[in-house]
Amino acid sequence: MSEAMLKIENLHARVEDAEILRGLDLEVNAGEVHAIMGPNGSGKSTLAHILAGRGEYEVTDGSVTYKGQDLLTLEPEERAHAGVFLAFQYPVEIPGVNNVYLLKAALNAKRKAQGLEEVDAVDFLSDVKQKMKLMGMDDSFLNRSVNQGFSGGEKKRNEVFQMMVLEPELCIMDETDSGLDIDALKVVARGVNEMRGPDRAIVLVTHYQRLLDHIQPDHVHVLAGGRVLKSGDKSLALELEEKGYDWVRQEEASTA
């Protein structure tokens, strides 16, 4: 077994004066799907943003190694070029910037960093159209501005769609299931399942178990107080669903 794709050790991080992550450890191998669950304020989203390189968070201790590289020293765009993708919980609107234009620029920036030629326009469009179809998006989407006027569900679908086009190796999905009705949830899950593969790892950050009915995780981790409190398989998620997060907090209190 080669080294883990993503290895997080003793990660401590703060935003302004608040310490949010307090010694988090996590290993993710290629081909795996991990679910990170936890109550509000446990540090789930913070972890997702730190992996993507968001500037507001200050890492005070610990390390993150991605494919043998120190991930924390890379700029956000360099992480993207190296195959890290974050599906945002609240994708931002960019008025006047065409969806497909952004996506093509993103893909070409990555290809350039890899020393590849720009993508062929015709190939790109046919790939885009095929993936849009899979995500149940119609052609009008091609000419709309990035996330502008999108419904909550459309924004989430767009994130998964972008992920499919950019084909990252490490997909981090920050509460992609929140605010989705059951039909939209199924579409999003279909997209994510489509992405599963031996060379790719997927980290699902979620509050609820229901996404995991549609995407079978290999590992489930429960976060509390900025650390991984408990790890297990799919059954852990079901246990959480049944007992609620209070159960976690009690366990946390008893081990503290």
Next chain:
Amino acid sequence: MAANVEEFVTRRYKQGFVTDIETDTVPPGLNEDVIRLISGKKGEPEWMLEWRLEAYRHWLTMTEPHWAHVHYPPIDFQAISYYSAPKSKEQQEAEAPKSLDEVDPKLLETYDKLGIPLHEQEKLAGVAVDAVFDSVSVATTFKQKLHDAGVIFCSMSEALREYPELVRKYIGSVVPHSDNFYACMNSAVFSDGSFVFVPEGVTCPMELSTYFRINEAKTGQFERTLIVAEPGAYVSYLEGCTAPMRDENQLHAAVVELVALEDATIKYSTVQNWYPGDEEGRGGIYNFVTKRGDARGDRSKITWTQVETGSAITMKYPSCVLTGDGSVGEFYSVAVTSNYQQADTGTKMTHIGRNTRSTVVSKGISAMQGQNSYRGLIKVLPSAEGARNYTQCDSMLIGDRCGAHTFPYIEVKHPGAVVEHEASTSKVSDEQLFYCRQRGISEEDAVNMIVNGFCKDVFRELPMEFAVEAQALLGVTLEGAVG
């Protein structure tokens, strides 16, 4: 007061003017003799000289305007030289850089970023280029094609010699010589400019560009342009160039007049990229231009589209007088101020005819310490039954040291008029930048993309090639504005 100024002017004249009369550049200062000299050198008709003199006498009674939201040290109008004869070819060659090696590398870097071909770079930088690369041959074919269509496109000086009656009929009919301080000064001393005449029913077969006009360089600081479209005619005119040109004049006070008769359309597009001064705010051009179009005929249409990224100080309000019934005026503008640039710009739409319509879309972008003001007047006269206006005025801020200001004026004298004004101010947010960077796009490219998205409504109005260049230009202008 006026007498004192005149006295002062005369004194300057006595001090050293006469002995220099044979030289190519008159000594600094402005007086009637300087104006006579300008007119004489150009071989103008007598009426033109009289018109200039009238303008000058009126100018003496005027005071410099200070209402704009811009700040600059006082201009000494007597320290400016108002006439510089076109230099001979030998002189030009002697002064010009011999090759691109002698040109400021920073300028060349900008050309490269704008994707300007090498031989054009040489032309723009003023390199004494080989005749093969000169645009003369291009311009000649161009002229022939226009001639066949009956379109007149020449310098103002040439027009005054070849078509004096046409010029006389229209010059000053949109911007009278007494209009405002700078327009009045221009009327007295204007150096050269363009004249366009499109006869009845003719659609001009190509976009007219100042770039193609022979001897376009060195038209000087007081340009005067007149475009006339006869009934049913159509013309699209492109002014300027995305590349920064060499320019030694600090004060530019141009006048542009457009006349559209029945069912005629004039589209006037500008890309202005004059020297904005350095990072510390030193130097840079003052651009105080008066641009106005008269949609004189019924159902005529005038469209101003501008992308302004240059100049240190800009005061500019391309306007439309909607005289004809059913006439249409449009103004689409992108104005960028970065470093210490200041811009006070906008438009005036004056509705006179019935069922006149106007659209104003203004996008102001401020970065670094730039100050950007939109100033617009929508005026509906009692005669303008059924007038409609829509104004959209958006500001974008990059960083936290710049400023955006909006000064809209609305004067409605007809109860049935519909005037809409929408305004917004936004910031290039950290969230937007992070989103783009997470997708792999560099910060600089992300800013470009977001700003270009913001300006899309205006770029759409530009002729295709110009639009592409304008986007690249915006990128160069905002370089280093973030991070």
